[in-house]
Amino acid sequence: MEYTIQKLGNLAGVSTRTLRYYDEIGILKPARKNSAGYRIYGRQEVDKLQQILFYRELGLDLDSIKRLVNDPAFDGAAALKNHRQQLLEKRRQLDLLITNVEKTISAAEGEIQMADKEKFEGFKQKLVDDNEQQYGEEVRAKYGDDLVDRSNAKMLNMSEAQYEEFMSIERTLMEKLAEACETEDPASGIAQQTADLHRQWLSFTWPMYSKEAHAGLAEMYVADERFAAYYNKVHPNAAEFLRDAILIYTGTSE
Amino acid sequence: MEYTIQKLGNLAGVSTRTLRYYDEIGILKPARKNSAGYRIYGRQEVDKLQQILFYRELGLDLDSIKRLVNDPAFDGAAALKNHRQQLLEKRRQLDLLITNVEKTISAAEGEIQMADKEKFEGFKQKLVDDNEQQYGEEVRAKYGDDLVDRSNAKMLNMSEAQYEEFMSIERTLMEKLAEACETEDPASGIAQQTADLHRQWLSFTWPMYSKEAHAGLAEMYVADERFAAYYNKVHPNAAEFLRDAILIYTGTSE
DNA sequence: TTACACCTTTACGCAACGTCAAGGTCAAGC
DNA sequence: GCTTGACCTTGACGTTGCGTAAAGGTGTAA
Incomplete structure (x- = not known):
């Protein structure tokens, strides 16, 4: 043969x-x-x-x-199990994708005349979903389900204008933060402006603002490397700097 | 900015x-x-x-x-829906994959000493699953659930030796079929050998053999392009040729 | 011998970038 | 004015698993 x-x-x-x-x-x-x-x-x-x-x-x-x-010495069973893990992870990602795509579609169908809202609703949903995905468990454990749900609801109820402002503030915040880091003084004018921007930004999603919670969040930014990485992309010490500025801003430092 | x-x-x-x-x-x-x-x-x-x-x-x-x-003229909603379809299809494939991987894993865990059985069980399962995937609905509609279930059970109950023989016969069948097509005579010795091999091959999975069912299946090979394509990969007219040979073999031709 | 189907190696193309490499530019410090 | 070092540029190869020519040798049947 x-x-x-x-x-x-x-x-x-x-x-x-x-x-x-x-x-x-x-x-x-x-x-x-x-x-x-x-x-x-x-x-x-x-x-x-x-x-x-x-x-x-x-x-x-x-x-x-x-x-x-x-290679008869190669551990086939382990390779298969590893592979299964990857497939499961892939499916999780795929499910998320599909959910988001469907949300975007149904959001788009809800209004044919306001073409932009499609993306806008999708954006909001995505923000909420991403947050749940990344931090959901811990944040819910820390702050309670109710608070998180109300925060999400607040986000989803934002008008388009509010949402634009929300995103605009986020951008300004990141810019100012980068600039402020250069001063190396968390008490400087620009650093305190940054802290205030951060409060404004928070107020878009937090059901209510308190200095203590604000300061607590600032601590978390440093402690949790995922948050830290998010801010540190504009400056190596941005997360720490922002925390220090916020602690001064809220008057809870020392 | x-x-x-x-x-x-x-x-x-x-x-x-x-x-x-x-x-x-x-x-x-x-x-x-x-x-x-x-x-x-x-x-x-x-x-x-x-x-x-x-x-x-x-x-x-x-x-x-x-x-x-x-391009504002581009139909974004249609693109998204199309995309969703692709994602759903992808998920179906992925689910199938995961199922098969898991079956392979659990089959492998069932016996550490008989290393080969791992693939063997996987193969059988895969054959059954693929069949269900590809032809399940129509075959069940045509032959009834009971027959299909018994056929699948027969496959899964095969011993390793039987399975080896089953695969071996399938290979021989394809080889002989290719050779037989060259004769262009479905009544030729080799063509009738091929038809007999096909009967043997069928008997591994069919709960019972009958000439009429065999002839009926042969007709389906030509009528259904998926079956036709399967056989035609060895020769352009293989499906037709096999049908003719089987009709002669079963004595149901004319 | 002439087709014609088969075989060979070489090499570009695909998606969405990552990752050098070689070299120009800008602000800061000496 | 000169050097650093961080930034920028274009160019080009590597990734995965093949599809798809291109250019040329081989096997066999008429």
């Missing part, structure tokens, strides 16, 4: 290009080559190809498959 | 390479370039980038996004 490249391809349902590629990357080499350099495959190669295609249909990348079928 | 490429990147959380790429493909061009050729972005570009990133997070490809944000 010897096969040329095309015969094997037809048998297994893959292209000759694929078989040549598998030869090239060393995942499936022909049994031998004839005098003219033609690839000749034997029974063993057919079996191996079936294995390869099986794993390929499970979505494994060729590099893993190569190790799986060539 | 003017931004150099890095400032904008930090603000929006994307790399400078991305912004250069967006410039290159014409999806987001800077407001202007300064005397040294530096890209300078303005407020409008910031807004546009936010739109782009929003759609990007929905998983749209940059080409669609480009039309969405640049």
Whole structure:
């Protein structure tokens, strides 16, 4: 039972290009080559190809498959479990995507005349969803479900004008923060302006403002690296600087 | 409010390479370039980038996004719905993948000593699942749930040796079929051998064999292009040829 | 011998950037 | 005025798993 490249391809349902590629990357080499350099495959190669295609249909990348079928010491079970984890994660992302796409669509259908609102509603939803995704559990644990729900509702009830302002303030905040960091003085005028911008920004989503909560949040910005990273993208010490400015602003420093 | 490429990147959380790429493909061009050729972005570009990133997070490809944000005549709602369909299809595939991976894993865990059975069980499951996926509805409608379920059960109850033989017969069948097609005579010896191989192959999964059902299936191979394509990969007229051979074999021709 | 189907290697293309490389520009400090 | 160092530029290769020519050698049947 010897096969040329095309015969094997037809048998297994893959292209000759694929078989040549598998030869090239060393995942499936022909049994031998004839005098003219033609690839000749034997029974063993057919079996191996079936294995390869099986794993390929499970979505494994060729590099893993190569190790799986060539290296008996390779831990196949672990590779599969790892792969499963990746697939599950991928599905979570996909579900999120689909939800967001559908929300955007239904938001767009709700109003044909106000074309911009489509994106605007989508944006708001996305903000809320992203927040839930990233910080949901901890924030809910820290502040309680009720507060978080009311905060989300406040966001979703924003008018377009409010939303524009909200985004505008966020941008201004980031700009001022970058500038303020340069002064290295959290008590400086611009730093305190930044802290005030931050309060304004918060007020868009927080059901009520209090100095204590504001200061508490500032501490969290430093403690939680995800928040820290968010602010630190404008300046290496931005999160710390913002905290210090807010502590002064709220009068809770010392 | 003017931004150099890095400032904008930090603000929006994307790399400078991305912004250069967006410039290159014409999806987001800077407001202007300064005397040294530096890209300078303005407020409008910031807004546009936010739109782009929003759609990007929905998983749209940059080409669609480009039309969405640049061409007001482009039907954004249709694009989003189309996109949703693709995502849903992707999720269906992903779910199938996950199921198969998990089955392979649990099959592998069931026996640590018989290392090969892992793939073997996976193969069988995959065969059954793929069949259900591809032909399930119609075959169930045509032959009844009970028959299909018993057929699947028969497959899953195969021993490894039986399974090996099953696969071996399938391979031989395809080889002989290719060879037999060359004779162009469905009554030829090799064609009738092929028909007999097909009967053997069927008997592995069919709860019972009958000439009439066999002939009926042969007709379906020609009528249903998915089956036809499966056989025609070894020869352009393989499906028809196989049907003719089977009709003669079962004595139901004319 | 002439088709014609098959085989070979080489190499570009795809999506959305990441990652050097080689070199020009700008503000700051000496 | 000169040097640093952080910024900017364009150009080009690498990523994954092949599809798709292109240019040329091989096998076989008429």
